Amino acid sequence: MARKPADQSVNREEIIAAAADVLRYNGYDATTMKDIAAKVNLTAASLYHHFKSKDFLLLAVLEVGLDHAIAQIEPIVAAADKPAAQKLAEMITLHIVSVTDNTAVGAAMVFEIRALMNAKLPPRNGGQFGQEDYDEFIKRRDSFFARRAYFENLFKRTVQEGIVNGEFRPVDASIVTKTMLGAQNWVGVWFRPNGRLSGADIAHMMVDTFLHSLRVPQGLNMA
Amino acid sequence: MARKPADQSVNREEIIAAAADVLRYNGYDATTMKDIAAKVNLTAASLYHHFKSKDFLLLAVLEVGLDHAIAQIEPIVAAADKPAAQKLAEMITLHIVSVTDNTAVGAAMVFEIRALMNAKLPPRNGGQFGQEDYDEFIKRRDSFFARRAYFENLFKRTVQEGIVNGEFRPVDASIVTKTMLGAQNWVGVWFRPNGRLSGADIAHMMVDTFLHSLRVPQGLNMA
Amino acid sequence: MARKPADQSVNREEIIAAAADVLRYNGYDATTMKDIAAKVNLTAASLYHHFKSKDFLLLAVLEVGLDHAIAQIEPIVAAADKPAAQKLAEMITLHIVSVTDNTAVGAAMVFEIRALMNAKLPPRNGGQFGQEDYDEFIKRRDSFFARRAYFENLFKRTVQEGIVNGEFRPVDASIVTKTMLGAQNWVGVWFRPNGRLSGADIAHMMVDTFLHSLRVPQGLNMA
Amino acid sequence: MARKPADQSVNREEIIAAAADVLRYNGYDATTMKDIAAKVNLTAASLYHHFKSKDFLLLAVLEVGLDHAIAQIEPIVAAADKPAAQKLAEMITLHIVSVTDNTAVGAAMVFEIRALMNAKLPPRNGGQFGQEDYDEFIKRRDSFFARRAYFENLFKRTVQEGIVNGEFRPVDASIVTKTMLGAQNWVGVWFRPNGRLSGADIAHMMVDTFLHSLRVPQGLNMA
DNA sequence: TATGAATGAGGGTTCATTCAT
DNA sequence: TATGAATGAACCCTCATTCAT
Numbered sequence: 030m031a032r033k034p035a036d037q038s039v040n041r042e043e044i045i046a047a048a049a050d051v052l053r054y055n056g057y058d059a060t061t062m063k064d065i066a067a068k069v070n071l072t073a074a075s076l077y078h079h080f081k082s083k084d085f086l087l088l089a090v091l092e093v094g095l096d097h098a099i100a101q102i103e104p105i106v107a108a109a110d111k112p113a114a115q116k117l118a119e120m121i122t123l124h125i126v127s128v129t130d131n132t133a134v135g136a137a138m139v140f141e142i143r144a145l146m147n148a149k150l151p152p153r154n155g156g157q158f159g160q161e162d163y164d165e166f167i168k169r170r171d172s173f174f175a176r177r178a179y180f181e182n183l184f185k186r187t188v189q190e191g192i193v194n195g196e197f198r199p200v201d202a203s204i205v206t207k208t209m210l211g212a213q214n215w216v217g218v219w220f221r222p223n224g225r226l227s228g229a230d231i232a233h234m235m236v237d238t239f240l241h242s243l244r245v246p247q248g249l250n251m252a
Numbered sequence: 253m254a255r256k257p258a259d260q261s262v263n264r265e266e267i268i269a270a271a272a273d274v275l276r277y278n279g280y281d282a283t284t285m286k287d288i289a290a291k292v293n294l295t296a297a298s299l300y301h302h303f304k305s306k307d308f309l310l311l312a313v314l315e316v317g318l319d320h321a322i323a324q325i326e327p328i329v330a331a332a333d334k335p336a337a338q339k340l341a342e343m344i345t346l347h348i349v350s351v352t353d354n355t356a357v358g359a360a361m362v363f364e365i366r367a368l369m370n371a372k373l374p375p376r377n378g379g380q381f382g383q384e385d386y387d388e389f390i391k392r393r394d395s396f397f398a399r400r401a402y403f404e405n406l407f408k409r410t411v412q413e414g415i416v417n418g419e420f421r422p423v424d425a426s427i428v429t430k431t432m433l434g435a436q437n438w439v440g441v442w443f444r445p446n447g448r449l450s451g452a453d454i455a456h457m458m459v460d461t462f463l464h465s466l467r468v469p470q471g472l473n474m475a
Numbered sequence: 476m477a478r479k480p481a482d483q484s485v486n487r488e489e490i491i492a493a494a495a496d497v498l499r500y501n502g503y504d505a506t507t508m509k510d511i512a513a514k515v516n517l518t519a520a521s522l523y524h525h526f527k528s529k530d531f532l533l534l535a536v537l538e539v540g541l542d543h544a545i546a547q548i549e550p551i552v553a554a555a556d557k558p559a560a561q562k563l564a565e566m567i568t569l570h571i572v573s574v575t576d577n578t579a580v581g582a583a584m585v586f587e588i589r590a591l592m593n594a595k596l597p598p599r600n601g602g603q604f605g606q607e608d609y610d611e612f613i614k615r616r617d618s619f620f621a622r623r624a625y626f627e628n629l630f631k632r633t634v635q636e637g638i639v640n641g642e643f644r645p646v647d648a649s650i651v652t653k654t655m656l657g658a659q660n661w662v663g664v665w666f667r668p669n670g671r672l673s674g675a676d677i678a679h680m681m682v683d684t685f686l687h688s689l690r691v692p693q694g695l696n697m698a
Numbered sequence: 699m700a701r702k703p704a705d706q707s708v709n710r711e712e713i714i715a716a717a718a719d720v721l722r723y724n725g726y727d728a729t730t731m732k733d734i735a736a737k738v739n740l741t742a743a744s745l746y747h748h749f750k751s752k753d754f755l756l757l758a759v760l761e762v763g764l765d766h767a768i769a770q771i772e773p774i775v776a777a778a779d780k781p782a783a784q785k786l787a788e789m790i791t792l793h794i795v796s797v798t799d800n801t802a803v804g805a806a807m808v809f810e811i812r813a814l815m816n817a818k819l820p821p822r823n824g825g826q827f828g829q830e831d832y833d834e835f836i837k838r839r840d841s842f843f844a845r846r847a848y849f850e851n852l853f854k855r856t857v858q859e860g861i862v863n864g865e866f867r868p869v870d871a872s873i874v875t876k877t878m879l880g881a882q883n884w885v886g887v888w889f890r891p892n893g894r895l896s897g898a899d900i901a902h903m904m905v906d907t908f909l910h911s912l913r914v915p916q917g918l919n920m921a
Numbered sequence: 922t923a924t925g926a927a928t929g930a931g932g933g934t935t936c937a938t939t940c941a942t
Numbered sequence: 943t944a945t946g947a948a949t950g951a952a953c954c955c956t957c958a959t960t961c962a963t
Binding site for chain 1: 278279280281282366367370421423424427428430431432433434435436437438439441442449454457458460461462464465466469
């Protein structure tokens with residue numbers, strides 16, 4: 030007994046996408062390997078050809094989501110000759126849209142960090158899950174957290190840039206960043222695809238909210 | 253042979269507090285009845301004398317947390333003769349401090365809503381868990397969600413009040429509310445008790461951020 | 476759903492006895508928790524109330540078997556005023572009979588040592604199987620091996636005693652001991668309860684074989 | 699895309715040797731097809747081009763081991779004009795050295811018989827594993843056990859020969875044989891390649907032990 | 922021949938829950 | 943009230959085996 034019915038062979042990316050979907054809605058613990066497998070027409074056992082364990086699969090999902098998010102934001106931060114306000118507007122927009130449209134990003138941002146932290150390896154008893162696997166996991170997990178901090182830092186730097194520029198009021202850039210990201214990530218919690226507003230609509234309003242808060246009132250400069 | 257050594261018998265409140273603690277850090281699925289019981293020096297079986305099921309216990313925690321949050325906020329909203337800006341400042345402050353200081357509130361706000369939504373009762377019908385229990389659960393759960401919407405609405409109404417007043421710019425009160433609450437709830441995700449800033453400090457900055465965003469610039473009125 | 480039909484509650488000793496039985500015939504890997512549970516009218520899950528894991532259960536079986544074996548042999552070795560030959564005769568007899576009659580002893584002597592050595596802890600992923608459990612296991616396992624060496628040493632000392640006495644020929648006591656124990660333990664491999672010979676019969680012949688080999692021929696002393 | 703890099707194609711013998719190695723140290727159940735395959739740089743799937751199943755592979759290992767053992771012993775037994783004592787000495791020596799030096803013999807003698815007895819073929823009938831395969835397995839397995847009995851009998855016959863000769867005391871040849879073989883096989887359990895004694899050393903001592911036990915004391919004949 | 926992908930059948934283990942005491 | 947013992951259901955994971963390539 031083996032083989033798939035007939036359709037194409039499934040690859041890593043498809044599994045990650047499927048897992049991100051399920052994970053986002055059910056959470057790590059409530060998601061079973063069977064749930065994920067079903068989404069790609071496989072059995073749970075088959076997933077183990079592609080990922081060493083459920084933890085590694087979670088890790089892969091989060092990595093993909095975070096990479097996507099960073100890839101979107103990074104070039105904007107790097108742009109020269111662009112006001113911080115405009116950068117921030119674009120960053121917020123791209124991030125919110127990522128959260129609403131890309132399940133992996135949503136998962137990476139919102140819910141499953143705790144599961145990753147709590148992951149109690151080494152997971153397997155007597156199997157082929159050895160010390161190297163454990164080490165790899167820890168390494169990648171730490172790397173994920175570092176990159177996550179880096180992601181947050183992209184926002185913080187832009188806020189600081191604006192303050193130095195004189196575009197923004199002098200605020201605690203760290204807390205303001207957490208405030209913005211909190212609001213943005215939280216979108217992943219309440220957003221409903223078929224609701225009144227699209228991701229772009231929401232982004233537009235949040236940009237307005239935060240830029241209004243940060244910008245130095247232009248009129249007052251004259252006074 | 254049984255019963256507890258000598259120290260006081262455990263009551264509902266203690267269990268709820270213990271559960272809130274564990275729940276907040278580990279999440280619903282990762283928390284076992286044994287974990288919770290251990291916190292109050294009981295066995296898992298004993299918890300069933302106080303709560304009909306794990307789901308009911310979760311519900312109780314969330315109800316307590318939400319009640320607490322509402323109790324704090326409600327009187328502020330009700331106050332007459334107080335500018336919306338001031339009301340909002342007080343509301344934000346109280347809520348953030350609740351999230352950072354009260355585990356039940358933290359749990360109710362941040363993480364465990366999904367678990368409540370996914371709760372699939374009753375696990376089995378062979379036992380003493382009957383239709384009435386099921387009905388009660390559904391009723392209380394729905395009531396919880398309604399109250400949660402009510403809680404959110406308290407913020408939204410205040411924003412609207414400010415807009416009508418002329419204190420605040422005309423914004424989409426709904427999205428602004430979600431933005432604020434997202435940022436506030438997210439504090440529960442990243443806050444560390446012994447960090448650089450206290451809950452009050454954080455609250456102070458967030459109040460500044462959001463009021464700056466909402467307020468109609470006074471100076472410009474003159475221009 | 477719970478409780479046992481009606482009959483008595485099962486205790487550790489019964490489970491160990493049942494496990495020893497199954498283990499001895501099927502070997503560790505081929506024995507499932509379900510097999511063992513079935514022998515005592517329990518489900519596999521119930522075994523976990525009594526033993527932390529399959530490995531711990533194996534350990535318990537081996538400890539009981541070895542303790543039994545040592546308890547039988549030790550007093551004989553300690554006896555003063557008894558010729559080494561007689562001691563050895565009694566020791567061999569008791570040990571062989573233990574092997575044939577007591578499944579735990581049989582298991583401890585013959586087959587499951589390798590399983591114990593290969594036990595790949597920590598076994599459980601995310602469960603309540605923590606570092607302490609791991610440490611306890613390692614400690615008890617090492618202790619088991621030490622006691623096993625001690626058991627072997629009881630035979631070796633007796634052989635040496637006989638050599639010093641002049642009762643026995645000067646031989647390599649270590650290898651002779653291993654020879655004897657190998658032969659004796661091997662009985663557990665081929666012995667069939669309803670065969671031609673009882674454990675006592677076999678013991679009698681082995682005693683004859685080894686004493687003949689060890690004893691200094693009395694007649695020759697005269698020559 | 700597949701096939702092995704460039705080095706020679708793997709053949710049955712190599713696989714059997716590799717399997718014997720792994721089997722001897724880990725036991726049948728704890729050995730996976732992947733383990734064996736890895737030893738010869740193949741994948742588990744590839745093993746099925748050489749052996750119909752894991753059971754057949756085990757059988758092959760045991761057959762090879764037993765054949766080797768018999769091939770060594772048989773000519774000695776057949777020799778005319780050689781005292782039984784000398785025959786036995788040579789037989790014991792060759793067998794012990796086989797056990798210590800040849801993993802297949804070690805496996806065949808010591809550990810894996812039980813696995814062979816418990817083999818429950820065929821696992822599933824949906825595949826290409828048909829009735830013929832089943833019959834072949836049973837036939838070869840029975841043949842193996844018969845040859846194993848024959849092997850034991852070679853020793854027993856020599857003992858009997860010595861008794862008839864007058865070289866040996868009248869003993870229960872069957873039990874004495876089992877005693878000797880038990881001791882010899884047990885060497886496979888405790889022998890460590892880099893220990894104090896070589897296989898030949900051990901053999902020397904065991905020969906001494908058993909011949910001393912069996913031989914009619916020469917000096918006493920005179921008395 | 923060789924292999925990657927897939928799977929059915931378990932196996933060990935956890936856990937919410939029940940019930941007799 | 944409290945608990946120890948018990949269990950059904952489910953979960954993660956492994957493994958021998960198959961088959962298309």
